[in-house]
Amino acid sequence: MKTTDLAVIGAGPGGLAAAITAAQAGLRVTLIDESPRPGGQYLRGTGRQATQSIPRAEQRTRAFLQQLPHPHIDLQTGTLVWGIDDRTLALHGPNGNFNLQAEQIIIATGGRELVPPFPGWTLPGVMTLGAAQILTKEYGLLPGKRIALAGSGPLLLAAASALLAKDARIIAILEATHPGAWLPHVNALWGNFNRLLEGNAYLRTIQRHKIPYRFGQTVIQATGKGQLEYIVTAKLDPRGRPVPGSEKEIAADTLCLGFGLIPNTELAQLAECQHEYSTTRGGWVPARDKYLQTSQPGIYAVGEAAGVGGADMALMEGQIAALAITRRFNQIPALQRQLRPLRRFAVMLNTLFAPPLALNTLASDETIICRCQEVRAGEIRQAVRQGNHTLGGLKNSIHIGQGQCQGRTCGPLLTRLIASQTHEPPEAAGQFRPRPPLKPISLGALAQEQRP
Amino acid sequence: MNTTADAIIIGGGIVGAACAYYLSERGLAVHLIERDFPASGTSRACDGLILQWDKLPGAELSLGLASQKLWRDLAAELDAEIGFEQAGTIFLAEQADQMEAGKEKANALSASGQRAEVLTPGELRELEPELALDLAGGVLFPDDLQVDPRRATLAMLAAARRRGARITTGEAVLNFQRAPGDNPAITGVITPGGSIAAAHVICAAGVWSAEITQLAGLSLPIRPRKGHILVSDIRPKKIHHPLLEGGYATTVQLAAEDVQVALVAEMTASGSLLLGSSREFAGFDRRVSLAVIRAIAQRAARFLPHLAHSSVIRSYAGLRPWSPDHLPLIGPCEQAPGFYLASGHEGAGIGLAPITGKLIADWVTGAALPPYANAVLPDRFDPIKGSKTNVLI
Numbered sequence: 001m002k003t004t005d006l007a008v009i010g011a012g013p014g015g016l017a018a019a020i021t022a023a024q025a026g027l028r029v030t031l032i033d034e035s036p037r038p039g040g041q042y043l044r045g046t047g048r049q050a051t052q053s054i055p056r057a058e059q060r061t062r063a064f065l066q067q068l069p070h071p072h073i074d075l076q077t078g079t080l081v082w083g084i085d086d087r088t089l090a091l092h093g094p095n096g097n098f099n100l101q102a103e104q105i106i107i108a109t110g111g112r113e114l115v116p117p118f119p120g121w122t123l124p125g126v127m128t129l130g131a132a133q134i135l136t137k138e139y140g141l142l143p144g145k146r147i148a149l150a151g152s153g154p155l156l157l158a159a160a161s162a163l164l165a166k167d168a169r170i171i172a173i174l175e176a177t178h179p180g181a182w183l184p185h186v187n188a189l190w191g192n193f194n195r196l197l198e199g200n201a202y203l204r205t206i207q208r209h210k211i212p213y214r215f216g217q218t219v220i221q222a223t224g225k226g227q228l229e230y231i232v233t234a235k236l237d238p239r240g241r242p243v244p245g246s247e248k249e250i251a252a253d254t255l256c257l258g259f260g261l262i263p264n265t266e267l268a269q270l271a272e273c274q275h276e277y278s279t280t281r282g283g284w285v286p287a288r289d290k291y292l293q294t295s296q297p298g299i300y301a302v303g304e305a306a307g308v309g310g311a312d313m314a315l316m317e318g319q320i321a322a323l324a325i326t327r328r329f330n331q332i333p334a335l336q337r338q339l340r341p342l343r344r345f346a347v348m349l350n351t352l353f354a355p356p357l358a359l360n361t362l363a364s365d366e367t368i369i370c371r372c373q374e375v376r377a378g379e380i381r382q383a384v385r386q387g388n389h390t391l392g393g394l395k396n397s398i399h400i401g402q403g404q405c406q407g408r409t410c411g412p413l414l415t416r417l418i419a420s421q422t423h424e425p426p427e428a429a430g431q432f433r434p435r436p437p438l439k440p441i442s443l444g445a446l447a448q449e450q451r452p
Numbered sequence: 453m454n455t456t457a458d459a460i461i462i463g464g465g466i467v468g469a470a471c472a473y474y475l476s477e478r479g480l481a482v483h484l485i486e487r488d489f490p491a492s493g494t495s496r497a498c499d500g501l502i503l504q505w506d507k508l509p510g511a512e513l514s515l516g517l518a519s520q521k522l523w524r525d526l527a528a529e530l531d532a533e534i535g536f537e538q539a540g541t542i543f544l545a546e547q548a549d550q551m552e553a554g555k556e557k558a559n560a561l562s563a564s565g566q567r568a569e570v571l572t573p574g575e576l577r578e579l580e581p582e583l584a585l586d587l588a589g590g591v592l593f594p595d596d597l598q599v600d601p602r603r604a605t606l607a608m609l610a611a612a613r614r615r616g617a618r619i620t621t622g623e624a625v626l627n628f629q630r631a632p633g634d635n636p637a638i639t640g641v642i643t644p645g646g647s648i649a650a651a652h653v654i655c656a657a658g659v660w661s662a663e664i665t666q667l668a669g670l671s672l673p674i675r676p677r678k679g680h681i682l683v684s685d686i687r688p689k690k691i692h693h694p695l696l697e698g699g700y701a702t703t704v705q706l707a708a709e710d711v712q713v714a715l716v717a718e719m720t721a722s723g724s725l726l727l728g729s730s731r732e733f734a735g736f737d738r739r740v741s742l743a744v745i746r747a748i749a750q751r752a753a754r755f756l757p758h759l760a761h762s763s764v765i766r767s768y769a770g771l772r773p774w775s776p777d778h779l780p781l782i783g784p785c786e787q788a789p790g791f792y793l794a795s796g797h798e799g800a801g802i803g804l805a806p807i808t809g810k811l812i813a814d815w816v817t818g819a820a821l822p823p824y825a826n827a828v829l830p831d832r833f834d835p836i837k838g839s840k841t842n843v844l845i
Binding site for chain 1: 489490491492496602606621682683684685722727739740741742745746749750752753759760761762763764765766767768
């Protein structure tokens with residue numbers, strides 16, 4: 001079996017920082033990523049015009065990236081980690097299916113976007129902000145001709161900026177939260193001037209293009225025959241409920257949605273790391289000690305995968321975990337000091353821009369929640385009324401979360417749907433239990449004999 | 453709150469649900485207690501095949517045939533979609549010697565009135581074009597059945613509830629109520645919600661039955677025998693019958709300690725393909741073993757090579773309640789009057805659930821019993837009979 005001193009899963013900012021930092025101390029590192037290239041969603045998604053300065057986190061990520069290839073790093077791209085059994089990882093990539101036995105593991109699997117469901121959200125033309133950015137950045141394609149953006153948080157501005165760089169026609173940007181909520185969080189801004197400047201640069205781009213940027217509004221419905229044609233927008237009251245009478249119908253062929261990120265915890269769950277629920281870090285996250293080690297000795301978690309906080313935070317965390325693994329503890333306190341204001345800032349962003357729970361009630365009974373198996377909100381609500389207040393109970397009483405995506409998409413939505421119906425805290429609904437393979441692999445690949 | 457019932461059933465899996473169904477049918481006031489939610493244990497981590505050809509002649513086959521008939525009746529009686537189908541099963545012979553074993557099984561089952569059609573390699577491929585070209589042949593058993601275990605459990609519980617059964621979920625049995633003095637009789641159970649008194653208490657807790665019987669001072673010889681299943685999405689392709697490799701019956705009957713793997717392939721109503729099977733003693737560990745799912749995938753690719761490009765989307769492991777003589781434990785326990793067992797079915801719990809529920813109802817109501825009822829009495833094992841050493845687990 002292949003062996004390695006350290007397996008780093010995910011080659012975004014956190015994973016890159018961890019791999020390079022550990023390799024510098026002489027460890028044999030295997031750096032694994034599902035994408036064909038390292039850099040993560042972060043480098044793929046940076047939208048910037050030539051006139052803008054490069055954000056600090058991007059500079060640092062690129063500096064780590066430039067150290068590849070590295071004599072101590074075995075880079076496995078296009079490779080999926082689909083299982084874990086103690087410290088043995090099951091991988092599938094261009095070199096087939098193989099097991100990798102690692103002395104230590106750093107999970108840096110990033111996050112994914114959260115979109116609360118509403119009527120029409122499954123229409124072609126409705127997509128996530130990330131999908132729109134991939135189209136523009138990777139393929140040079142614009143997702144549509146009349147584009148609306150809705151959601152909450154800084155990614156909304158970043159995506160708008162990326163689309164504008166390709167001369168997209170954006171008809172509106174709808175930020176669901178209210179600016180009045182900023183004041184109690186002023187303390188967290190201290191020490192985060194870089195992040196603020198980054199946001200400010202995006203804002204200036206948007207103002208220059210005279211794009212309507214509305215706070216306290218969102219899209220509550222999407223309509224069209226086989227393709228998005230109209231969106232219905234509404235004002236939201238401070239609790240996130242649509243204000244009756246404020247609805248407006250607008251023609252649009254593309255709607256890009258993003259209400260912040262949630263951590264990709266499936267691998268950490270499969271490794272049986274203890275998890276806790278944190279509304280200020282994006283939901284379920286693995287519990288960690290001060291060196292970012294999970295409850296499973298030798299398994300660390302860094303970056304968005306362990307709590308949403310942005311690339312700056314992921315870079316710091318990747319280094320801290322790698323320094324702890326290579327026992328260079330004297331270098332850690334300085335990084336921890338830099339991490340503190342970043343964490344405060346992340347908590348503020350995640351609190352300010354958390355999609356209000358009321359948005360989860362927008363779905364009509366006909367709205368599809370589980371896309372794999374076409375389960376509608378009405379069926380779910382009825383099952384909840386019958387006493388199924390957990391994801392496990394729902395899965396058992398109605399067929400949900402068992403299709404191609406294994407509940408990756410609907411799981412976090414169900415957590416919030418249940419909470420908005422039962423008025424219990426979201427964590428009371430529990431989680432789906434991931435099983436190998438974490439993402440589909442072919443039967444033939446799974447059957448492949450291990451290379452000696 | 454303290455309540456009473458005629459019969460208490462511990463466990464809301466398919467066996468407990470069948471007990472609730474047949475006891476409530478006889479007019480008894482039933483109270484079923486499930487510590488998690490219905491079908492949360494082995495009944496949702498298994499396949500739904502109801503076979504006869506893996507059974508040994510005698511009590512085992514008699515139980516199987518009686519239960520087969522009950523399943524047909526249930527499919528008509530239950531007012532719900534339970535995925536019932538008379539799909540038949542196909543025994544696959546990899547080599548000539550297995551073909552001989554298959555023919556023997558065909559003859560044995562024909563003698564019991566079950567249909568069996570011996571298939572040449574050509575006939576086999578005509579029925580199942582996805583199969584490998586080099587198989588020695590097969591046997592079609594057209595009377596074998598298929599259900600969706602989870603739905604069937606929920607449907608039997610719903611029917612029992614309509615007849616007045618109480619079903620409590622999310623509550624565990626903490627202890628038993630005993631008759632006063634030295635009387636060993638069980639008179640009810642204690643739960644966090646209060647005590648429930650009943651003349652009859654039935655343990656249908658499957659692989660977790662030993663935990664329950666320990667509260668009653670009885671030791672059970674039931675051990676968890678772990679199994680893995682892979683879920684594959686093979687659309688637009690399909691298989692038309694559940695397929696089992698001939699070596700499957702051997703893995704069932706052998707009590708080997710190491711991992712036994714034999715192909716079982718079954719399409720579900722939702723269009724996914726379930727691939728099994730494995731048998732191993734691994735305690736109560738329900739984690740998926742990478743080595744075992746690889747071995748199952750290899751058997752699947754051996755028999756169904758065209759599915760190599762189909763995706764595997766999930767795997768899971770479940771625990772079968774294994775009994776030392778491969779027969780379930782059904783009926784009263786002499787040492788604890790009022791206490792009954794309905795457990796130890798290993799991999800046959802889905803198939804044998806109805807006959808188990810019916811036998812329990814017969815015992816409880818004092819109805820006439822079929823001859824094979826004695827062969828499955830729990831007291832055939834010493835610790836349950838009450839030998840001095842109550843330690844065997």
